Amino acid sequence: MVKSKNSTSQVIDQIGTQERVARLFSRSIKKESKVQALHLALSMIDLTTLEGKDSSGKVKQLCYKASHLHDSFSGLPNVAAICVYPTMVPVAKKALEGTGINVASVATAFPSGMADLQAKLDEVKSVVEDGADEVDMVISRGEFLRGEYEYVSDEIAQVKEACGNAHLKVILETGELVTLDNVRLASDLAMEAGADFIKTSTGKVSPAATPSVVLTMLEAIKDYQIKTGKKIGMKPAGGIGTAKQAVQYLVMIKETLGNDWLSPDLFRFGASSLANDVLMQIVKQSTGHYQSKDYFSID
């Protein structure tokens, strides 16, 4: 249990982090390696729709897309999961039957997390009962920033318990945590409280996943693995829309955490428009012609 801010958590060198990011992102990945990276990125996507106007029709369409990314091109993987609001879980579960694609549901009063603990736990139990394989919870940022680390930690632990067999992803909403020190502390808290994945953002707050934040969280995962031997997953979400960014992040994970994390079991992209951009790049690599959105499914 983390008692106070400075007892266990690292202080992050912001400039150093930015420089390391810049160096990693300048890598150029070409030809076969690029194609491989793009396929891998595709298989790591949590195809997401989190809008107030979501309808069961939209969710069904997204589920169809998840398993038929671009049928005119063979050898493409499926995405890892579909990420929806709690009310859409039954719809998604039914639509994805037999595809092997997971259903992830946001919960705990997403995106603000402003609800009492019991309401959050009930919501989590209900989505798990409906068949969600993965639960994306948000931490109480207000409590965190007030210094109530124990509250945040307990909350995560109780949500984890409510999840049962479902995987728990903990959204730190780094855009509201202000400093990298806070990001590191929140990462440590979440992992110690039982998170299977830590996730940057809800996608509703700007900035969402920034490279510095992702690197900070990856370093936290590495330290946690050295300390405990456990492998925690990572999910940057929000603002990742291009294949180029996706490949840059893959470079970052490989260099920070190694090959084990180059798998959908331990790394995911939360994105809605990334899949099409990656697909366009894959087809470009194969045909040699730059592609147009006109010939791909609507996001």
Next chain:
Amino acid sequence: MSKRIDIQKTYKLFIDGKFPRTESGRYIKWTDSNNTTVVNICRGSRKDFRNAMVSARKASRSWACRTAYNRAQILYRIGEILEGRRDQFMAELTLQGLTKKQTASEIDQSIDRFIYYAGWADKYQQVFSHVNPVSMPYFNFTVPEATGVVAAIAPNDTSLLGMVSIIAPVIAGGNSIVILASESFPLCSITFAEVLHTSDVPAGAVNILTGYRSELIEHFSSHMDVNAILYCGDNGVDKKLVETNAALNVKHVIQFPEQNWAKDEHQSPYHILKCQETKTTWHPIGV
């Protein structure tokens, strides 16, 4: 005090409303006919074109959705700013081998082109739209609308007027454009980009590249996000390549031979129509 050294202009590309150097870092040495002036021109690459296309696509919708009246104002504004830059274009055209008389007439006509198409920008749709008689209870009408993104290979033997004669009708019709400037006379193209930059033309609506035709024509014609390809020139191999690649996604193909761009036939509302899609609407009416 020592003699002052002239500050030379750096000729760059015009992409997304900015003036980047080519991402490839390459350049072409351009010299005037007396070998007295040497200018480094960016040798644009495949990736420069791709970046320009991304920007043109982003800009195309908002440019097409502006009111025709606003597009007309902006085209007129380009004419205004061009007028104010007369001396600079004079100097560049002279450097590229034109006589004083030719220079003056090329600039006059370039300005007039924009004023001409500014006039047509908010009228061509009325003129070319029509109501079609149908023997069913429908009000059936047809309107021309912008086709989207146009990739163009500008005429090679004029520096300014040819390029202007291509760009003006395309943008008057609400399209965005990526144009490869004359390979032999590239100087005016980037100065013209500075005119566009100060004329309220939204970023990305017009992108100007410089470089080798032979290198870029393949990419201009094969990019799947291009809706129309416009080629000016007489090279048979290039023309065939354009047609073949255009078939990949059925682009419009518009070709012009090298010719005298000063002729009156180069300003006509029919040039706007070349980069338009025809939309026909069947609107139900009470029986």
